[in-house]
Each structure stands twice: as C-alpha cells, then as structure tokens.
Amino acid sequence: MQIQNDTQPYDSINVTPMLDLAYVLLVVFIIMTTASVQGLTMNLPKPSNTPSEEKHETKIVQISPEGRFMINGVGVTPAELERQLLAAKARDPKLAVMVKGDPATQYAKVIEVVDLVNRLQIDGLGLITARIGT
Template sequence: MQVKDDTKPYDSINVTPMLDLAYVLLVVFIIMTTASVQGLTMNLPKPSNKPSTEKHETKIVQVTPEGRFMINGIGVTLAELETQLQAAKARDPKLAVMVKGDPATQYARVIEVVDLVNRLQIEGLGLITARIGT
C-alpha cells in the first residue's frame, strides 16, 4: 500500500500580522511626533460681556515682504522698534501691539516681533490677518 502525500510547501505568507505591526508603529510614530512639536506661549484675551470704555495706545507693527519693520507706517530697525515700544509701554502699561505680516514675508521676521513683545512683557498682542484676495 502506497501513501499519497499531497502536502505542498507554503507558497504564500500571511501578511495580516505584519500589517498589524505596521499600523501600531504608524500610530506610535504619529503620537510621538505630535508630542514633540513646540509652540509659542501666548496670553489670549478673555471675552467679557460688557464693552470696555478704556482707551489704550495701540501700535501697529508691519513686516514688509523684504523683512523690514514699520511701526505705524514709519520704517524702523529692530533696535528702534524695541526702544519705541519700551517708551510707549512706559506711557501706557496696557499698550496693545498689533503685528501685521505680509504673506510673502519670511515667518521668522514676524516671530522676531512676537518675541520682542513677549520680552518687553506687553500683554496686549494681536495678529492682524486679511482674507486672501483682499
């Protein structure tokens, strides 16, 4: 009597466990990547139900596409900007600074202004945005 052996070697690999491992590694990578992203610390204003009747000085700092600074329309260097903001804060402790960056400006130049305002401990910081196409 002869025994017929129909067993064949496996010609395919079950990829389900490998895909499970790949998905777990992908999730771990996403979680670790987003956890290491650092941002800026900003004190955002709290909304109130009553309108404020107080009037405080406001300075508008614009960053041009070439990376130059303008305060209320007058071109200044970063050092001049710092002295003008210090003087304005001495006059009005609740000074507000609005930063307007051109879309073609390097983002680092806008961050220099934000860092300067934070270093001078000016609490009223705002970012001016414009709609695309206006």
C-alpha cells in the same frame, strides 16, 4: 487512483500580521511626534461684551514681504522697534501691540516680533490677518 499529499510546504508567506505590526508602529510614531511639538505661549486679549471707556495706546507693527519692520507706517530697524515699544510701555503699561504681516512675509519675522513683545512683557498682543494696503 492517486491520493494527494496535504503535507506539502507552503510556497508563500502570509504578510498580514507583518502589515498589522507596521501600521501599529506607524500610528504610535505619528502620535509620539505630534505630542512632542513645541509651541508659542501667547496671552491674547479677552473679548468683552461691555465697551471700555479706557483708551490705551496701540502700536501697529507691520512686516513687509521683504522682512522690514514698520511702526504705524514708519520704517524702523529691529533695535528701534524694541526702543519704541519700551518707551510706549513706559508711557502706558496697558499698551496694545498689533502685528500685521503680509501673506508673503516670512513667518520667522512675525515670530521675531511676537517674541520681542513677550520678552518686553506687553500683555496686549493681537494679530491682524489682512493684507497690507487693504
């Protein structure tokens, strides 16, 4: 009868601890990258239950799928857009600007208008989420 020798070296490596470490590092990486994402600061109007008697000027800025700007349906250049918004704010300090972008519009154009409104310090900013022409 022959006795087996249990002191033989292992032929394989246990990878479970290495996988555990990889998963922990992956979770830490995901948490750190999502925590450092920068965003926009927007002051959206607060809803109110009581209707307001005050009437303030409202400008609707539309952005076509090609990236052209329109104020209340009239095409304008970015410089004219800024001039018209400045003039409207001078007439009515509580001016409201609604941004209406087509779903095919590049998001950068919408952000360009939002940045312009923030730079002009217009507090009433709204986003319209309907397709142009509806």
